[in-house]
Amino acid sequence: MSQLIKKEVRVFAPATVANMICGYDILGFAVDSPGDEVFMKRTENPGVVIRSIEGDDGRLPLDPDKNTVSACVKMYLAHLGLEKEVGVEIDLIKHMPIGSGLGSSSASTVAGLFAINTLMGNPLSKEELMPFCIEGERLACGHGHADNVAPALMGGITLIRGGEGLDIIKLPVPQELVAGIVFPQVDVPTRDARQLIKEKVALKDAVIQWGNIAGLVSGIFMSDYDLIARSMQDVLIEPTRAILIPEFYEMKRIAEEAGVLSFGISGSGPSVVAISKGHEAAQKAVDAIQQHLNEQGIECLQFVSKVNVEGPKVLSQS
Amino acid sequence: MSQLIKKEVRVFAPATVANMICGYDILGFAVDSPGDEVFMKRTENPGVVIRSIEGDDGRLPLDPDKNTVSACVKMYLAHLGLEKEVGVEIDLIKHMPIGSGLGSSSASTVAGLFAINTLMGNPLSKEELMPFCIEGERLACGHGHADNVAPALMGGITLIRGGEGLDIIKLPVPQELVAGIVFPQVDVPTRDARQLIKEKVALKDAVIQWGNIAGLVSGIFMSDYDLIARSMQDVLIEPTRAILIPEFYEMKRIAEEAGVLSFGISGSGPSVVAISKGHEAAQKAVDAIQQHLNEQGIECLQFVSKVNVEGPKVLSQS
Known part of the structure; x- marks a missing residue:
């Protein structure tokens, strides 16, 4: 060796x-x-x-x-x-x-x-x-x-x-799972994004979150895309981190309109991810989001990929 | 009709x-x-x-x-x-x-x-x-x-x-999953057991808990008993509710010694549950727990059953 x-x-x-x-x-x-x-x-x-x-x-x-x-x-x-x-x-x-x-x-x-x-x-x-x-x-x-x-x-x-x-x-890995990613070119250092998050959370919200996590894991094992969509909701972290991401809720609205399963933040952001069944909805979502961001004067990159x-x-x- | x-x-x-x-x-x-x-x-x-x-x-x-x-x-x-x-x-x-x-x-x-x-x-x-x-x-x-x-x-x-x-x-349902239940005959009303639980929890504990939940759900889907055992740990609720259950930690020690996958509270207690792979460890655990409780002057009932x-x-x- x-x-x-x-x-x-x-x-x-x-x-x-x-x-x-x-x-x-x-x-x-x-x-x-x-x-x-x-x-x-x-x-x-x-x-x-x-x-x-x-x-x-x-x-x-x-x-x-x-x-x-x-x-x-x-x-x-x-x-x-x-x-x-x-x-x-x-x-x-x-x-x-x-x-x-x-x-x-x-x-x-x-x-x-x-x-x-x-x-x-x-x-x-x-x-x-x-x-x-x-x-x-x-x-x-x-x-x-x-x-x-x-x-x-x-x-x-x-x-x-x-x-x-x-x-x-x-x-x-559910075979038809596709991620559409948009990276708006704004700076959100991981350290700052972590520091924003509260150290204590309400137990009732934690219960909703772990119900969603259990639902997502079950949906992954069963390739149940409806269950994945219902479960892939973040009630705890997203509300805080979304503040750092320009146009977050408008992007979310656009992605939902495009028919994705779920939309949220990738890691600590600012990239966002639209998760869909099949390529089409993800592509449609990222195209529409990119157009919207460009109209707001925000440059961005997009990627669409299977897992x-x-x-x-x-x-x-x- | x-x-x-x-x-x-x-x-x-x-x-x-x-x-x-x-x-x-x-x-x-x-x-x-x-x-x-x-x-x-x-x-x-x-x-x-x-x-x-x-x-x-x-x-x-x-x-x-x-x-x-x-x-x-x-x-x-x-x-x-x-x-x-x-x-x-x-x-x-x-x-x-x-x-x-x-x-x-x-x-x-x-x-x-x-x-x-x-x-x-x-x-x-x-x-x-x-x-x-x-x-x-x-x-x-x-x-x-x-x-x-x-x-x-x-x-x-x-x-x-x-x-x-x-x-x-x-x-x-993993086929070999068996539950050994012991009901110590003491009174713990659900309402009281709920009221003891804190409304806020530390996010870092919640993360450990939902990692365990995701691990348990994965273990259930894969019939991976080791993963089920590693994951079936409650860091949030048990420490509070265990206070209401006599001999809880001694019962836990006894169950672990008997080789069960995990031991904890059933619902809000006071019943406790030893979850095992196969009948033998669960039966051994509940027998030993029953003997211990009886020695402490606590009457109890036991049940051993598959899911x-x-x-x-x-x-x-x-």
Whole structure:
């Protein structure tokens, strides 16, 4: 294991929609698009170097101890006792904006760890990579939570039990579930979005929320789209976080008019997600939302995708 | 519909374990034993009469407007516009104690409504009987909630979404799931047990609770008993309600030692439930708990049963 088995690898890791509207801090799913790419190449000299970052508008650090991708790769190598023997050079290609609520840092971290593990000949399983991914989240957001890294690494829909714990359960994916995502280009840092949330909640609201969560999980297992639609309602977190997102309730109205199952915030926002049965309603919703936002002078990006069931993927290797 | 099709009927309806440990106000399941019986016979004169009640120690009213069984039967007949035409006489045989936390009033109400509907030739579906059952709960406990009547009427494991709403979802039943129930003969009225519960909860605890609920529902769908065991933990309600139940934590220790999946309070108590994979651990747990309680001078009843998947059942008719 002291040598890298492969010379170079290019890896894609998917963006993720944390919370899945009603499942704050416990549910999330991956999408086929967008996602980030890492190109990793072995070098003669030991050490981890970030050679380039594309698509970050110069916001991410190149210092390998500060950049979460390289920092996690270093942790991985240290865990295997190889930090003094192995050398790699990283190009990070970001296809999605930072601070979008789409698990941007998670996708990069997962891509980086999947890349180094591939170069090493896959000594660790996905489950074994998870602690490094979570540590990357702690570096990136100050909060070591798995709600984005779990679906980004495992693919599909994931459930995280036990707060900060590592009990991650893969749920089945209803085949026709499609996510239409709109990222309005306004800045909502995760830290601020978290700080807005109240520490205490009314038990009666919590009961409604966990009834919805149980309904959503049941709907997922039964591919019951009506039940998914009825259940995917957030009475606790959305009312607070929606304040930070321009035009939230108008976007919601537009999405409902387009016939989606549900509409809400992706992670801590500002991206929003319209979840639908089939492609058509999701596409219709994001088109109408984009048009509305543009009329308000707000630039935005849109993505429409099925649930990604694979997680990170090797695009090329040699 | 103005005539009763049958002359008489005897119906059994099952006891129920509300909350299923972590799913306060949303989950519940029925058991094969204990349960209540209603014997209902048509009479010449219109009106609803309670002829006898057995097993209630004289605690339940015979006045047909005050007794929840007869009151619900009257509502049912009024709904069909037949209160002035149809007459029945009711014998209520209670096989389980009142105020036990086993859905005693729900079982009687469900048995009564199932009996009158059977005598009428089943004009209403189970779903259509539900509102009458919930109204019965309101009369009995001052709180019109479906967490006992839903599993008593539908059988199996039920999920209730939406607080007081009527969105009831039948979950699958893992085949080897067995409930060992112990009823310590101390009095914990539902109203008091509800009043003890705090109106506000910490969001971080709520997140752990709904992660557990999602884990339990997933475990139920996958028949994953390990996941069921990990998830069936109540961090929110049990710490408060356990105060009212003598020897609660010692009983929990004993149950865990016996190898059950989980142990907690049935409904609002004082009955407790040990949920296990297979009969053996549940039986071992309830035997050891009973012995311990007896040593403390506390009388108790015990029941060991698989999940009842049928709900109310006609025992005889003519």
